[in-house]
Amino acid sequence: MTTAELLGADPGWLIAVKGLLVFIICVICTLMAVWTERRVLAKMQLRTGPNRVGKFGLLQSLADGVKLALKEDIIPAAADKIVFIIAPIIATSMCFMAFAVIPMTGVVNLFGHKTALQLTDLPVGVLYILAVTSIGVYGVVLAGWSSGSTYPLLGGLRSSAQVISYEVAMGLSLVAVFIYAGSMSTSDIVASQHQHIWNAVVLFPSFVIYVISMVGETNRAPFDLAEAEGELVGGFHTEYSSLKFALFFLAEYVNIIAVSALATTLFLGGYHALPGLGFTESWLGGWFTLIWFFIKVIAFFFIFMWLRATLPRLRYDQFMKFGWKVLIPSSLLWILIVATLRVLQQQGAPRTTILAFAGLVVVIVMSISSLMDRTKQKARAPLPDGDTPNFPIPSLPHAKSVNVSGGK
Amino acid sequence: MTDFIEPHKKSEIDINAVSFDEVKQPGPASFINQAKGFWVTFSTMFKKNQTVQYPDVKAPTAPRFHGRHQLNRHPDGLEKCIGCELCAWACPADAIFVEGGNNTPGNQLSPGERHGAVYQINYLRCIFCGLCVEACPTRALTMTNEYELADDKREKLIFEKEDLLAPLRQGMLAPPHPMYPGMTDTNYYNGDVKESHPSQNGQG
Numbered sequence: 001m002t003t004a005e006l007l008g009a010d011p012g013w014l015i016a017v018k019g020l021l022v023f024i025i026c027v028i029c030t031l032m033a034v035w036t037e038r039r040v041l042a043k044m045q046l047r048t049g050p051n052r053v054g055k056f057g058l059l060q061s062l063a064d065g066v067k068l069a070l071k072e073d074i075i076p077a078a079a080d081k082i083v084f085i086i087a088p089i090i091a092t093s094m095c096f097m098a099f100a101v102i103p104m105t106g107v108v109n110l111f112g113h114k115t116a117l118q119l120t121d122l123p124v125g126v127l128y129i130l131a132v133t134s135i136g137v138y139g140v141v142l143a144g145w146s147s148g149s150t151y152p153l154l155g156g157l158r159s160s161a162q163v164i165s166y167e168v169a170m171g172l173s174l175v176a177v178f179i180y181a182g183s184m185s186t187s188d189i190v191a192s193q194h195q196h197i198w199n200a201v202v203l204f205p206s207f208v209i210y211v212i213s214m215v216g217e218t219n220r221a222p223f224d225l226a227e228a229e230g231e232l233v234g235g236f237h238t239e240y241s242s243l244k245f246a247l248f249f250l251a252e253y254v255n256i257i258a259v260s261a262l263a264t265t266l267f268l269g270g271y272h273a274l275p276g277l278g279f280t281e282s283w284l285g286g287w288f289t290l291i292w293f294f295i296k297v298i299a300f301f302f303i304f305m306w307l308r309a310t311l312p313r314l315r316y317d318q319f320m321k322f323g324w325k326v327l328i329p330s331s332l333l334w335i336l337i338v339a340t341l342r343v344l345q346q347q348g349a350p351r352t353t354i355l356a357f358a359g360l361v362v363v364i365v366m367s368i369s370s371l372m373d374r375t376k377q378k379a380r381a382p383l384p385d386g387d388t389p390n391f392p393i394p395s396l397p398h399a400k401s402v403n404v405s406g407g408k
Numbered sequence: 409m410t411d412f413i414e415p416h417k418k419s420e421i422d423i424n425a426v427s428f429d430e431v432k433q434p435g436p437a438s439f440i441n442q443a444k445g446f447w448v449t450f451s452t453m454f455k456k457n458q459t460v461q462y463p464d465v466k467a468p469t470a471p472r473f474h475g476r477h478q479l480n481r482h483p484d485g486l487e488k489c490i491g492c493e494l495c496a497w498a499c500p501a502d503a504i505f506v507e508g509g510n511n512t513p514g515n516q517l518s519p520g521e522r523h524g525a526v527y528q529i530n531y532l533r534c535i536f537c538g539l540c541v542e543a544c545p546t547r548a549l550t551m552t553n554e555y556e557l558a559d560d561k562r563e564k565l566i567f568e569k570e571d572l573l574a575p576l577r578q579g580m581l582a583p584p585h586p587m588y589p590g591m592t593d594t595n596y597y598n599g600d601v602k603e604s605h606p607s608q609n610g611q612g
Contacts, residue, residue, distance in 0.1 A: 044449040048459040309449040 003103065003187035004121040006114065014110065018119050022099050029297075030253040034061040036298075037305050044309040065246060073242035078148030087146060088240065088247035091139025095254035097132045101125035102261045103187045104293050105271050108286035117290065118187065125186040126178070129262060130171055133217070137163050139251065144236035155235030158316065159219050159226035165320060166216035166223075169327035173209040176331075176338040177266050186262075190270030198275075200267040205334045207267045209327055211303070214259040216323060218252065220304055222311035223319060260300035261293075268296045337361050469553045474536040476554040477529055479572045480547060482596055484588055484604035485580035487517050487573070488548035491524035498543035503533035517583045520593035524548075527569035531557050546597065579603035 010018075035050065035058060042049030050057035075084055105117040122128050137160050144156015177199050178184055181192040193199055200207040216223040219235075227235035237248045264270060271289040273280050280288050314322070337358075344354050460467045469475070480488045491508025509517075509525030517523035541549050559565050576582055581604040587593075588601045588608065595601060 040453070042459075043453040043457065046452060046455060046458045048457050048461070306446065306449060310445045 003116055003118065003191075004123075004185070006107065006116055007118060007121050010113065010115055014113055014115060015119065017111070018115075018117065019100075021117070022119055023096060025104075026096055026099055026254050026257065027250070029257050030250055031061045031065075033253050033257065033301060034064075036301070037308075040302070040305045041309050044306075068246040068249075069243055071242040073244065074239075076148055076239050079239065080146040080148065083142050083146035084239075085244070087139045087143035088244045088251070089139075090142065091136050091251040092247045092254070094132045094136035094139065095251045095258055098129045098136075098258040099254075099261065101128055101186050102258070102265055103190055103270055104261075105289045106281065106286040108289075116187070116286070121185060121187050124184045126174055126184050126189070126262070126266070129258070130167065130174075133255070133258070134164075134167060136251070136255070139248075140236050143240065143248070147236075147239035149239050151233045152236050152238045155226050155232045155238065158232070159236055162219065162223065162226060162319070162323075163217055165323045166213040166327075169209055169323060169331055170213040170217055172328060172331040172335060173206045173213065174266065175335050176203045176206040179335070179338050179342050186265050186270075189266055190272065193269045194272050198267065198269045203267070203338065206331070206338075207263075209331045209334075210263060210267065211300075213323075213327060214263060215304065215307060216319070218255050218259055218304075220256065221308035222313050225313055225316050225319060256301065256304055257297060260297045260304075263300055264293060264296040333365075469555065471553075473551075473553045473555070474538050475552045476531075476557060476567070477540070477572055478550055478552050478574050479524075479527065479569065480550060480574050481576070481580060482519065482601055483577075483579060484601050484608060485576055485585070486519055486583050486587070486596070487523060488546045489524040489527060490518055490520060490546055490548070491522045491527075492545060494543040494545060495540035495549050498539045499534075500537065500539060501533045501535045503530045503535075504528070504540060505530070513586070515584045516586050519587050519591075519596040524569065527572065529567045529572060531565040531567060532562060581609055585609065 038060070039049040039051075039057070050060035053059045053063045075081060100119040101122055103116060103118040103121075107114060107116055110117070140163065141156050141160045144152045144154075144159075147153065147156075177189060180199060180203060181189040183189060183192070189199075196202075219226050226232070232238075237245055240248060269275075271293040272278070273289070273292050280292070282288075340357060341354060344357060482488060491506060493506045493508065496504040496506045505526065505528040506524055507526035508522050511517060511521055511523050536551070538551060541551055544550075557565070585604075585608045587596070588605050591601055
């Protein structure tokens with residue numbers, strides 16, 4: 001029985017319970033994620049982090065939430081009131097919706113029903129996630145626009161440009177997964193990885209591109225230029241306070257957990273155990289798979305924190321150049337290769353043909369990259385003596401003159 | 409546009425005479441070097457952290473830390489401050505207010521003729537530079553290591569003389585009382601007075 005059929009047999013009340021469970025899991029994950037991030041970042045900077053509210057400071061984010069809720073809710077006079085209120089709601093609700101199709105466990109016994117901890121299983125589940133996260137961008141754009149203030153507007157434009165560009169790379173990196181699994185349904189992709197091997201291994205380039213673009217997509221360091229404090233104050237949510245700000249905060253973290261969960265599902269075998277540890281799944285019935293799922297999600301979240309602690313923020317143009325000129329072309333090329341290999345495989349081409357094609361691709365890519373290196377070296381070569389640019393420049397290794405004359 | 413400033417003609421400037429250092433551009437670091445940063449943050453997680461759990465644990469300051477001021481006393485309990493106002497004049501933040509007063513036979517607060525009648529330091533203004541301490545001619549004003557000076561009222565942060573005066577130690581008598589018999593203010597200044605004399609107490 002497939003997961004879709006299994007979930008189709010759910011009674012209405014069970015769906016409601018699961019919806020509530022997904023919501024609770026997301027909120028608790030966010031609270032824990034904020035605490036974990038602050039503690040881990042602190043450890044990476046020789047600090048302790050929050051340790052006073054509750055045991056080990058575990059209740060810190062809850063206390064922060066209460067504090068935010070009790071603060072004055074300011075709506076600026078220049079703001080477009082309705083849009084200003086709707087924007088954070090859009091941003092947050094869309095993040096939660098993305099979680100509906102994430103399979104968190106295998107077959108489990110929930111209140112006497114055999115089901116899986118997954119709200120629904122769409123045949124186009126991954127496309128659905130891409131769609132709702134795209135709608136979430138509206139929250140950001142509208143928040144920036146409706147604030148009636150300059151910095152939020154700039155920040156909103158930056159984040160939306162960023163999210164949209166990295167969504168292209170993200171979507172393209174997923175295409176290889178679709179080709180390989182032969183399905184867009186999240187549970188089918190998990191099942192196909194369980195039968196063969198993790199997509200992170202066979203589709204390693206896709207995995208790398210996805211991990212990079214998910215950091216860009218969630219506006220996190222080192223790609224958090226929309227919230228560059230030195231340039232844009234707080235980014236799109238500068239004018240937000242109280243609960244509306246808390247909603248954006250919640251959205252950011254739920255979004256991080258959602259993209260991590262998607263990465264787990266599509267590339268790291270979903271809720272299944274690590275290869276060789278399959279026996280753990282039979283210990284506690286299907287519920288043990290929830291632990292595996294969260295171990296993998298937490299591993300991704302650790303990468304987010306690690307990046308934030310290590311890397312400085314990118315410049316906006318570098319960031320965009322990286323997205324459009326590196327990630328997207330390379331993932332297009334990779335899709336071509338994967339598609340060709342897949343077709344060869346399905347048409348029953350002999351193994352030697354497939355290997356020959358793969359080798360050919362490697363040779364072509366390597367020769368292109370070495371050619372590019374050579375042109376780069378040429379560009380760096382010093383100008384011949386006396387060949388000075390016609391405009392004032394500071395001293396550079398390849399142009400020794402300083403043209404400092406003031407002409408009429 | 410060139411009415412008042414005639415720019416140099418191009419031929420007048422010898423470009424080669426402009427000295428500059430050729431800087432070798434390093435270019436991007438190797439992949440391994442870039443990845444090293446990740447090891448730095450990762451390994452730091454397992455090091456002992458430097459946080460002092462402040463309100464619970466109070467780490468000692470450096471021995472010469474500039475904290476709250478203190479108005480010192482002579483060994484017999486008389487104040488060292490003579491109300492000269494040099495500290496107030498030295499203060500770059502205008503945080504000190506001093507008013508001198510005359511010592512009278514019934515009201516002898518310090519050796520010699522004058523004492524500080526009013527002495528206030530405004531800790532909302534003080535920048536703890538220590539110029540007042542350097543200016544003090546009698547070593548009356550020094551600084552302690554006390555740094556917990558926050559409060560919730562502006563008035564509370566203007567410290568009066570009684571807040572700043574050093575506590576009475578062994579052998580000290582609370583002023584006002586007469587000077588040590590047979591000693592002048594110069595003797596006091598030279599440190600000849602080691603403790604209070606029984607006769608000083610009787611008339612205080």
